[in-house]
Amino acid sequence: MGAGNQPPDLLPGTLDLLVLRTLIRGSSHGYGIAQHLRAQSNDVLQVGESSLYPALQRLLVNGWVKAEWGVSENNRRARYYTLTPAGRKRLVSERQEFEQLVLAIQKVLNPT
Amino acid sequence: MQQLLRRVWYFIRQRRFEADLAEELEFHRAMKQQELERDGVPGLEAASAARRQLGNETLAREDARAIWTWLWLQHVLQDARYALRTLARNPRFTTLAIVILALGIGAATTVLSVAYGVLMRPLPYPDSDRLVSIGEEHPGADAPIQGTRLTNLTYHAWVEAAHTLDGIAVYSVDRHTIGLADEPVRLSAAAVSASLFPLLGQSPAHGRLFGREDGRSGAPSVTVISHELWRERFGGRPEMVGQSLIIDGRAHTVIGVARPGFHFPNRDAKLWMPKTVPLVQGSGLKRNVDEFSAIGRLKRGVAVAQAEAEGTAAARSIGPRPFAAEMLFGSGGPVVIRVRPLIEEQTKEVRPALMVLTIGVIVLLIVACANVANLSLSRALTRQREIAVRAALGASTGRLIRQLFTESAVVALTGGFLGFFLAYVLVRSVPALVPPDFPRVEAINMDTGTFVIAAAGTMLTALISGLLPALRCGSVAMPDRLQWSHRRRSRGEHSDRLRDVLLIAEAALATVLIVAAALLGRSFLQLSRVDAGYDVDNVVTARIYVPTATPERKAEILDTLLIRLRAVPGVLAAGGGNMMPFGESTYFSGLVRATGAKPTFVQAMDYSVTPGYAEALGLRLRQGRLFSNQDTTSPIAPVLVNEEFMRQWQSVFGHSIVGRRFNKGLARRTEPSEIVGVVANVLKDGLDRNPQPEVYQLQKPGQPLRRELNVVVRTAGGPAVTVSSMRSLLRSIDTYAALEAEPLTQQVATSVSRPRLATIVLTTFAMLAVLLASVGLYGVLSYNISQRKFELGVRAALGAQRSDLIRQVVFGGLARISLGVTVGLALAAALTRLIESLLFGVTPLDAMSFAAGPMVLLPIALVACLFPAFRAASTDPAEILRWD
Numbered sequence: 001m002g003a004g005n006q007p008p009d010l011l012p013g014t015l016d017l018l019v020l021r022t023l024i025r026g027s028s029h030g031y032g033i034a035q036h037l038r039a040q041s042n043d044v045l046q047v048g049e050s051s052l053y054p055a056l057q058r059l060l061v062n063g064w065v066k067a068e069w070g071v072s073e074n075n076r077r078a079r080y081y082t083l084t085p086a087g088r089k090r091l092v093s094e095r096q097e098f099e100q101l102v103l104a105i106q107k108v109l110n111p112t
Numbered sequence: 113m114q115q116l117l118r119r120v121w122y123f124i125r126q127r128r129f130e131a132d133l134a135e136e137l138e139f140h141r142a143m144k145q146q147e148l149e150r151d152g153v154p155g156l157e158a159a160s161a162a163r164r165q166l167g168n169e170t171l172a173r174e175d176a177r178a179i180w181t182w183l184w185l186q187h188v189l190q191d192a193r194y195a196l197r198t199l200a201r202n203p204r205f206t207t208l209a210i211v212i213l214a215l216g217i218g219a220a221t222t223v224l225s226v227a228y229g230v231l232m233r234p235l236p237y238p239d240s241d242r243l244v245s246i247g248e249e250h251p252g253a254d255a256p257i258q259g260t261r262l263t264n265l266t267y268h269a270w271v272e273a274a275h276t277l278d279g280i281a282v283y284s285v286d287r288h289t290i291g292l293a294d295e296p297v298r299l300s301a302a303a304v305s306a307s308l309f310p311l312l313g314q315s316p317a318h319g320r321l322f323g324r325e326d327g328r329s330g331a332p333s334v335t336v337i338s339h340e341l342w343r344e345r346f347g348g349r350p351e352m353v354g355q356s357l358i359i360d361g362r363a364h365t366v367i368g369v370a371r372p373g374f375h376f377p378n379r380d381a382k383l384w385m386p387k388t389v390p391l392v393q394g395s396g397l398k399r400n401v402d403e404f405s406a407i408g409r410l411k412r413g414v415a416v417a418q419a420e421a422e423g424t425a426a427a428r429s430i431g432p433r434p435f436a437a438e439m440l441f442g443s444g445g446p447v448v449i450r451v452r453p454l455i456e457e458q459t460k461e462v463r464p465a466l467m468v469l470t471i472g473v474i475v476l477l478i479v480a481c482a483n484v485a486n487l488s489l490s491r492a493l494t495r496q497r498e499i500a501v502r503a504a505l506g507a508s509t510g511r512l513i514r515q516l517f518t519e520s521a522v523v524a525l526t527g528g529f530l531g532f533f534l535a536y537v538l539v540r541s542v543p544a545l546v547p548p549d550f551p552r553v554e555a556i557n558m559d560t561g562t563f564v565i566a567a568a569g570t571m572l573t574a575l576i577s578g579l580l581p582a583l584r585c586g587s588v589a590m591p592d593r594l595q596w597s598h599r600r601r602s603r604g605e606h607s608d609r610l611r612d613v614l615l616i617a618e619a620a621l622a623t624v625l626i627v628a629a630a631l632l633g634r635s636f637l638q639l640s641r642v643d644a645g646y647d648v649d650n651v652v653t654a655r656i657y658v659p660t661a662t663p664e665r666k667a668e669i670l671d672t673l674l675i676r677l678r679a680v681p682g683v684l685a686a687g688g689g690n691m692m693p694f695g696e697s698t699y700f701s702g703l704v705r706a707t708g709a710k711p712t713f714v715q716a717m718d719y720s721v722t723p724g725y726a727e728a729l730g731l732r733l734r735q736g737r738l739f740s741n742q743d744t745t746s747p748i749a750p751v752l753v754n755e756e757f758m759r760q761w762q763s764v765f766g767h768s769i770v771g772r773r774f775n776k777g778l779a780r781r782t783e784p785s786e787i788v789g790v791v792a793n794v795l796k797d798g799l800d801r802n803p804q805p806e807v808y809q810l811q812k813p814g815q816p817l818r819r820e821l822n823v824v825v826r827t828a829g830g831p832a833v834t835v836s837s838m839r840s841l842l843r844s845i846d847t848y849a850a851l852e853a854e855p856l857t858q859q860v861a862t863s864v865s866r867p868r869l870a871t872i873v874l875t876t877f878a879m880l881a882v883l884l885a886s887v888g889l890y891g892v893l894s895y896n897i898s899q900r901k902f903e904l905g906v907r908a909a910l911g912a913q914r915s916d917l918i919r920q921v922v923f924g925g926l927a928r929i930s931l932g933v934t935v936g937l938a939l940a941a942a943l944t945r946l947i948e949s950l951l952f953g954v955t956p957l958d959a960m961s962f963a964a965g966p967m968v969l970l971p972i973a974l975v976a977c978l979f980p981a982f983r984a985a986s987t988d989p990a991e992i993l994r995w996d
Contacts (some may be wrong), residue, residue: 030136031143032460053133054175059124063114067132073141074146079136 015047015055017098020083023065027082030056030070056081059067065089134446136814140365155752156262191518205491206523207564209484212884213527213573216480219877222680223473225539227566229556235455236373236555238313239409244416245457246280246406248427250444260450261436261456261992262406264389270449276419280408281308282389285381289657291358296850297692298657299341300380301359303387309336311409312376318342319353319368326367327386333364334386339372341382359385361659363850377405377458378551399434407454416451423449459551465870469877471946472625477569480619482614483888484527484577488520489611490895492581507679513582520578528570533568536764546869557679580610590949610894612928618888619932619973620880620939623965627940629878630948631954632871638953640865643795645754645803646856647730649828654838654853656821658846663816665846670821672845674722677825677838684826687725689811690819716757716805720819723810726752726791728824734768736789743788744812748773750788757805758790785809870950882972884933889925890976894983904984918981925977926970933966940965 021029022036034052037045059065064087072078083091122129127621143163148158199206233733234240247260262282283304289296305323314321317339326334335357337346346352356363375381387431390402410419441447491497499512506863536558543553582710656673658666670688677686721738731738734755743750758769765772773784793803811817825838835853842849904982944956952960 029139031140034140048572049137053137057133058177061115061118063118069132072143076139076142077135078139079132 013094015051016046017091017094018045019052019055019059020064020087020094023081023083023087024091027068027070027080029070029078029080031078033081049068059087062090064085064100121422122531130173130177133173154936157681163880166280173790181882187514189306189520190727191515195513195519195522197257199522202491204488207556209487209523209577209889210527210530211578212483213524213570213888214530214534215479215880217528217531217569217573218538219531219563220473220477220569220860221531221535222538222542223466223469223873224565224569225535225558225562226542226556227470228561231455231459231466231556232551233552233561235458236375240454242278242410242412243312243454244408244410244419244451245454246408246419246423247450249440249448250441250446251448252444260405260452261403261441263441264404265392265430265434266400266423266427266447266449267389267406268392274356274419274422275424276406276422278409278411279307279311280406281305281311282310282387282404282406282968283377284376284387284404287852288360289659290383294658296848297360297647298655298850298852299382301335301379301383301385302377305389305837306378307405308376308384311407313375314371315370316372318350319366321368322384322386327388331386333359333362334367335359335364335383336368336370336385337383338368338370338381339374342369354779373554375554379554394434396847397432397434401437407472408451410451416453420449421453423451457766461549462551464947465867466949468628468947469870469873471943472628472874472877475621475625476576476881477573479625479881479884480572480620482618482621484520484523484573485882486611486614486618486888487521488577488581489614489875490891492516494895495652516582517574517578520582521574524570524574524577528566528573531565532566532568533877535562542639575799593781614828615885615888615928616932616935618881618885619929619969620936622878622885623933624940624943625874625878625881625899626965626968627937627961628944629871629875630964631944631951631956631958632867632949634961635950635952635954636867636871642795642900642953643732643792645732645792647826648856651729651826651856652825652827652835652838652853653856654695654823654825654835654851656823656842657850658821658848658854660848661846663818664814666817666821667814669846670722670817670823670840673823673842674724676841676845677823678724680837682828684828685724685727686823686825687722687728688821689721689725689808690719690822698737716753716807718807718809720809720811722813725824726808728826729794730791730826731794731854734790734792738789738791739810745809749785751785752789752791752808753787754791754793754803754806756793757807760805826938867950867952884974885969886972889973890979891927893974894980900984906989909990914985917985918978921981921984922974922977925981926973929969929973930966933969937962 009022015105018037019033022033022040024038028036030049033056034049055071056065056067059081060067064084065081066084067079067081069077069078144162144165146157148161149155177631207283223368235243237243245260246262248262248266267280267282271277274280281304283302285300286304286375287298288301290299290301304322306324306326309315309321316336318392319336321336322334325331337352337357342348342352352366353368356365356366370384375386387404393400408419410416424447427449433441459466478856499516502515503509503512528608539556539558539562542556546553570942656669658669661669674686674688677683721739723741723743728739736752738752753769758765763768765774767791769787771787773786775784791808794806795801796802823838835851838853839851842851907917908914940962941957948956
């Protein structure tokens, strides 16, 4: 459907999952999401803006998040993204899928 | 679904979305800069570092945009843009293709809209699908009654106990003299049972409709008028209800006005009067019989066949049919009740013609599609190198097919749009073009149905004309094509076969249309060549109505009028009588006793005419003489009979019929009639009707006249007698008389206008199809020649004659068309039986009409071959061989 620009080191679709997971803590703006991802992954996940914002748009199109303008912590106008009920459901199912995938990969990597 | 809405919302608010995104990215950058500054990077450096870290902002935006819009939509638009450019570079091909499709789609939309409107659009009454017409039939009977009629016997036997019907209503239509302020006019009115309006779900616009008491003997005379009549003639005044209207000389109270747009049984009927079904009186064979039209409403879930079965059983339960019924319906097998959807009954006269035109126009549309497919194919093949390059540069097969298809779709859409516009114009002009008695003209109009038809036609066209070439050219394994140069090629490849098939199909279908058009044209010619038995030129016929006059007064008016008319200079003959071409008939049937023979049951049309009548109409005398003035004083009643009478009752009267006498009826005291002459058959009701046996009696001067007055005047030409001069002449005799007149030529023209219309339309289709087939032939051959230039050049260089080359090309083309014509003739032979009911005087396998197929198509095909052939022959071999 859309031509996302995923960083090659991220599995396809994982960015959406990570963003959704980030937003479960509460609404946040794009910069905040990027910061959180970097901090949580100990600087491993450097999400480029050229993939973060398309990802956010993708979530908007699908109705998993909604966006509202608000005021940031330093009193600037910022666009806040909030998880919708549909987004919550999506997070659960995507997470299951992802975990299955990881499990599968691990099985391949560590044959018993 | 929600996603779609969000996308649409994005599309509408695109600017806003982009601004949001830009602001968001800017915020991101600012935050980053702040962060860097916090880490001790100087302001300016921090700003540019932040921008660097942000990366390619345009790409981010474009990616974001791509998520919202559909990629395929962008591709479609891209393809469309490209298609438009390509098409604009080939204006000749593009125009031709668009015109062909516009004509095909326009014609198809028009005919299908008309056919749908007339045959399929529900009648304008609630639940009209359950409305049926009911009539009785006696299989095998040669019934004089035309149309679907029911008798009071069946009505009373069945209707009161009908389980399959929710209701039944009866009606009969007649023309009446309506007294209006200035002058009496003749209008069509229907006598209807009180149940009719409720059956059709009607309520009045003003006043009331008929109730049970209306129409009973002794009840006051009442009428319900149509909304049109009320508005046009009575100025739409509500006070009109309760006032009286003179109908046939008797005052009728207007009790109500129907709703606007309500017509029944047709648009002509302007007012309604109550009708009751006479009770059955008498017994056995002498029971009284009344006949009328009837409609009913089927109970929910009841099939037509169930109603027919119930009705037939009831009708057969009433015992032997009385004489009167036998006279009306003819003798034949046991009675059968026919129940048909009302819409079928109302449109039965035009259904076959509309079906044929519908098939014809679909065939035409297929020819148009095949033609455009052929043209696109030729063009696409010349672009193989381009396509190969695109394939080599990485275009997927699907993408190439889509791209080629888009081009065809653009052409089809444009053609469809123009065709829709054409249909829009045509459909609106149809009501003015069809004969006046064409049913349900008001149902012909443009609406969503028409639009759907046009859209479906366009889509079908795009599919047929686009997909075929696209699949053929887009999917050919491409890279090897790059190596080939089409100049080197001498033989057509397999894609030529597809184009040959298309060409042959075009020729075949065009042949079918030509044959069908020729059949209709020939039967139309036959029809106009039929001798109606009278001369129409310089004849004015008029009907005169003096409803209040006594029979004696009527006779007086007629005699005076005839004397005065004969005195007008330029009048050759004038006569009165009740045999009027296209007029109503009186049927007589009874026992005839030829002198010296046993009484025989004879049926014939019964007319009375004055001396001069036969001369005025130009009846053809075959034996004996016409009436003379001496006859008016003779004690023996002289009669004229027609050839059909002579043929049918030869067993009674023998071969020399002139001079034979007979008694009409059993009573001996009726004066004997003597046959003084035989005239040719008069095809009174139209040229395509069978002749009926006829007897003309003499209407003597002063003899009381119980029937309507008809006057026929033959002039030497020029306007010696016009309708208005006749009217003023009549008014000078009797101020209460109304007159209805029309030149006979016009009435004859009206009677053949329906077959003429069908013929003209189908001929137009056939001509278009021939044109399209020849264009197709021309295209295919031209392309073929351009493909074979190299080969032809080599041949010429080796010494082939110009004429040989021409012959070869022409034969190649004609061979394909001939094959197509042959297939077409076979197809036509199988199909023309379908139009048998439209034919007159020609059989469906009429050899001349079938010969028309090749005779029309082959010469045109020859011309279409000659152009490319000459071009091929004029190829300069040196030039060809110098290439490469």
